[in-house]
Amino acid sequence: MRVGIVGLGFRLGYLGHVFTAIDGDVDIVGYVDPAPAGLPGLEAKSISAGTRYETLAELIAAGPLDLLMIGSPNHLHLDHIREGLEAGLKVFCEKPVVISVDESYELARLMARFGEDRLMIGLVLRYSPLYRDLRAAQAEGAIGDVVSIEASEHIEPYHGAFFMRDWRRYERYSGSFMLEKCCHDLDLYNGVVGARPERVASFGGRKSFVPANDPAQRGVNDLELFHRKPSGWLGSDKVFDSDGDIIDYQVAIIEYANGVGMNFHTNLNVPDQFRRFCVMGSRGMAEGDFVRGFLHVHEGMGNRRIIDRTYANETALSQHYGADEQMAADIIAHVRHGRPLPVSTRDALEAGILALAMDEARTQRSVVDLRPVWDRFDEARMARAA
Structure with missing residues (x-):
């Protein structure tokens, strides 16, 4: 399963380890993050994060991806979710999914358009x-x-x-x-x-x-x-x-x-x-x-x-x-x-x-x-x- 990450912070670095430990066929093929705080944690466990990309569009274009994982700061979630859904991907996003009531309405409209099964939320x-x-x-x-x-x-x-x-x-x-x-x-x-x-x-x-x-x-x-x-x-x-x-x-x-x-x-x-x-x-x-x-x-x-x-x-x-x-x-x-x-x-x-x-x-x-x-x-x- 080919996984891409946008926002490779401590949480997604940790989850990258968990996902690969649970299933050896999970392969992190690339990430987007200007300062990936979670990268050293992956590297310490000999887990590759794949290629670093400057933008999410570049990561998606390099595909194919079976799953896009979003761990960016909360205020960026909605844009990253939208970009992933519009590219036809299945998306996992860390909680909280969005940061305002207006963004909640917007994401609800996206779910009406793309279907709720395309987006998974990390309410662990x-x-x-x-x-x-x-x-x-x-x-x-x-x-x-x-x-x-x-x-x-x-x-x-x-x-x-x-x-x-x-x-x-x-x-x-x-x-x-x-x-x-x-x-x-x-x-x-x-x-x-x-x-x-x-x-x-x-x-x-x-x-x-x-x-x-x-x-x-x-x-x-x-x-x-x-x-x-x-x-x-x-x-x-x-x-x-x-x-x-x-x-x-x-x-x-x-x-x-x-x-x-x-x-x-x-x-x-x-x-x-x-x-x-x-x-x-x-x-x-x-x-x-x-x-x-x-x-x-x-x-x-x-x-x-x-x-x-x-x-x-x-x-x-x-x-x-x-x-x-x-x-x-x-x-x-x-x-x-x-x-x-x-x-x-x-x-x-x-x-x-x-x-x-x-x-x-x-x-x-x-x-x-x-x-x-x-x-x-x-x-x-x-x-x-x-």
């Missing part, structure tokens, strides 16, 4: 064993009707500092922290609820990564922690005096079309990080944590624990709780044989629109009504090329 947590087990328990009736959800994604200070130093610190490139980092989680819970979010309120800001909290002000000289995770394009050494405009904590409440309520919390400065959820239903309750690696399901009558499972935080290949290698295997099978995937472009866009609504609610200090957005979104999805 859909492939994790924990999430698959959660959905299986839900399908078997262990939870009953979902009533409410409490969920969070919290990351350690070294990871939060990375966001303050990386290009992702600028919303004009990333979309926002909620979109860039938490679209994974919002997609998962949208899937559990089985309905679209309709009303959103949110609050947040930056209170940890500010000059007053710089450990250097307290005479701490060992600041390696905050520079442990390398940044690529537009990288900076500034952490507590970052010029970025992203938040470092945010809370949100969501009401779905079927009446389910959810609260969601993210924080970039949590020493003992966790990524957990509790799904409360009419017949039972499911509680889990991706970082701490467990899933507990309790039945409502008698409070008996009917599922008690543990999971590895990382595996030999996966940085995402066993999900990366499963995603690679499923994407390869989809490209070769058309095997269905557990997450669609529509799922990705709906999670992204929810994240963007959270940020609108936060900045406008208002409750955002998403129903008009879904009307326009569905109109775009039904569009056809002239």
